[in-house]
Amino acid sequence: MELYLLLLFMILAAIVAVEINDLLSSVIAVGAVGLGLCLTFLILKAPDLAITQLVVEILSLIILIRATIKKDLPLVRDGRWLFNTLSTLLFIGFFLIFAWFALKELPEFGRPIMRISKEYIEKGLQKTGATNLVSAIILDFRGYDTLGEATVLFTAVMGVLAVIRMIGRINGK
Amino acid sequence: MSIYILCLVLFCIGLYCVLRKRNIIKIIIGLGIVEYAVNLFFVLIGYQRYGRAPILAKEQKILNMVDPLPQALVLTAIVIGLAVTVFMVAIAIRLYEKYGTFDITKIKRLKG
Amino acid sequence: MENKKEPGMTLIVKTITRLTVGLILLYGIYIVLHGHLTPGGGFAGGVIIALSFVHLMLAFGRETALKKLSQTKASILESLGALMFLSVALLGFLGGFFFFNFFAQKGTPFDLFSAGIIPLCNIAICLKVGAGLFAIFVALILFKNLKKKE
Numbered sequence: 001m002e003l004y005l006l007l008l009f010m011i012l013a014a015i016v017a018v019e020i021n022d023l024l025s026s027v028i029a030v031g032a033v034g035l036g037l038c039l040t041f042l043i044l045k046a047p048d049l050a051i052t053q054l055v056v057e058i059l060s061l062i063i064l065i066r067a068t069i070k071k072d073l074p075l076v077r078d079g080r081w082l083f084n085t086l087s088t089l090l091f092i093g094f095f096l097i098f099a100w101f102a103l104k105e106l107p108e109f110g111r112p113i114m115r116i117s118k119e120y121i122e123k124g125l126q127k128t129g130a131t132n133l134v135s136a137i138i139l140d141f142r143g144y145d146t147l148g149e150a151t152v153l154f155t156a157v158m159g160v161l162a163v164i165r166m167i168g169r170i171n172g173k
Numbered sequence: 174m175s176i177y178i179l180c181l182v183l184f185c186i187g188l189y190c191v192l193r194k195r196n197i198i199k200i201i202i203g204l205g206i207v208e209y210a211v212n213l214f215f216v217l218i219g220y221q222r223y224g225r226a227p228i229l230a231k232e233q234k235i236l237n238m239v240d241p242l243p244q245a246l247v248l249t250a251i252v253i254g255l256a257v258t259v260f261m262v263a264i265a266i267r268l269y270e271k272y273g274t275f276d277i278t279k280i281k282r283l284k285g
Numbered sequence: 286m287e288n289k290k291e292p293g294m295t296l297i298v299k300t301i302t303r304l305t306v307g308l309i310l311l312y313g314i315y316i317v318l319h320g321h322l323t324p325g326g327g328f329a330g331g332v333i334i335a336l337s338f339v340h341l342m343l344a345f346g347r348e349t350a351l352k353k354l355s356q357t358k359a360s361i362l363e364s365l366g367a368l369m370f371l372s373v374a375l376l377g378f379l380g381g382f383f384f385f386n387f388f389a390q391k392g393t394p395f396d397l398f399s400a401g402i403i404p405l406c407n408i409a410i411c412l413k414v415g416a417g418l419f420a421i422f423v424a425l426i427l428f429k430n431l432k433k434k435e
Binding site: 004037109133134156 | 196203213225244262
């Protein structure tokens with residue numbers, strides 16, 4: 001029950017974040033969506049994800065506020081407002097049709113198919129010695145995934161430093 | 174089943190924001206909402222009713238835990254999402270410095 | 286009003302920051318070191334450690350924070366984290382294959398020193414995530430300041 005309430009809250013906050021005109025209010029509303037997601041993870045029995053989502057949300061909120069403060073854009077509506085909205089809704093409709101086919105194949109909520117995870121849960125402690133099974137999976141059973149993730153993170157950091165620093169040199173001349 | 178549909182609604186709001194809005198910051202926010210919805214969907218699939226968190230305690234033999242595999246995948250996806258968001262913010266700041274606006278229809282050079 | 290030349294926020298914020306920033310850093314280190322026993326791990330702990338430095342920077346201005354950890358040092362630490370993670374993975378070849386947990390059986394479970402290579406990997410990931418995010422944040426701040434000077 002509280003899961004539905006939290007999801008409705010997140011949907012409401014997301015609509016506010018999309019439709020409000022002020023950029024700062026929009027950023028704060030998306031922060032509300034993220035904190036609601038953090039509580040949802042806690043209810044879904046995922047404490048690792050809740051901690052990570054909380055701190056990541058705060059850091060991204062700081063960065064987005066630094067980016068948007070004192071920069072506001074008045075809402076402009078061009079002549080093709082109706083056409084744009086209709087084409088967007090058509091695209092979302094296509095997406096929903098295909099999503100409906102996918103939804104019928106999913107397992108029922110509350111009864112997951114745990115063909116692989118059963119072995120992780122039963123033998124994780126003997127094989128790795130770690131009592132936090134999520135930690136055991138990301139660093140032992142599925143270490144390759146984490147290595148790939150580290151590569152992506154490294155690339156993103158290098159990308160940000162390149163985009164920012166190149167401009168700095170040109171301006172510094 | 175209805176909880177999956179609510180999650181899809183959240184995804185569609187983010188998709189609408191990405192496709193329809195013309196402000197770069199709004200597009201970044203829309204991508205953030207899409208990312209939240211996808212993460213939530215992964216965790217919802219692995220949820221087991223009356224299950225426990227996947228952390229063992231001393232001297233317990235109960236094994237009705239929620240699925241730890243989607244949680245492990247989502248844990249890395251959250252941090253990647255933060256890095257990608259920061260990357261997009263860097264590009265947006267750069268465009269603002271160059272063109273003086275966040276409106277993508279006014280940024281002429283990006284048109285192909 | 287006379288403090289306007291001084292960078293950073295007011296005296297109240299600075300005093301509170303002096304008390305709390307060490308606690309936040311300590312909490313991050315705790316989350317990292319106990320990643321294999323309790324919820325948490327390298328990702329969350331790394332972000333918390335980055336947040337403690339961001340907190341310092343927001344309260345005291347960028348000079349004080351950069352004196353503690355400059356951008357070059359952050360980049361070096363990030364590369365060090367990546368290399369450490371890769372070398373721990375390569376050390377698995379001692380036992381036969383990549384990412385082999387070669388001393389998993391040493392040490393009793395539910396202890397701090399247990400679980401083989403998992404704490405080492407947690408520390409490596411924490412260095413990588415924390416230093417990387419802090420480097421990004423410093424880059425964004427320095428860029429804005431540079432723009433203001435012109």
